[in-house]
Amino acid sequence: MAIPALLGSDTDAPVRILGIGGSTRAGSITERVLEAVLGLAAEAGARTTLASIRELDLPMYNDDVESREQPEVVHKLLADVRAADGFILASPTYHGTISGALKNALDFLNVDKRVPRTYFDGRPVALVAFGGPSALNVVNALGHS
8 A cells, every 4th residue: 555645735845744853872763763754754755854862962951041042953953843844753761751852852942932833833743652661651741742
């Protein structure tokens, strides 16, 4: 059975999907699963981008720091989020919930309240959790994002 083409609802342009991987470990199973899911989306015609938390190496979120003072890596993440039509969030199970690094990245998504579309507002989000029986807790936590 063929996968239906992933095209925008009002355009022939491909859907843009941003995958955000929440592991800081090189070669993590969670990130490999995310890459496989993004690969399936790409085969269906989507334009995919992977934002690896490990590669982004974000600083700790600090709500007192104005958005214009954030490092370039934060502005890149925000631009990728604004440009996406949909998201795939993937996290390993750490102590029964999402990784702290992914939570930190999600906190940055609301850093500039003046810029429209800095969060997931009305766009579809798929959740991927890996790590045994606590993975359901990860999905529940990500559902609050």
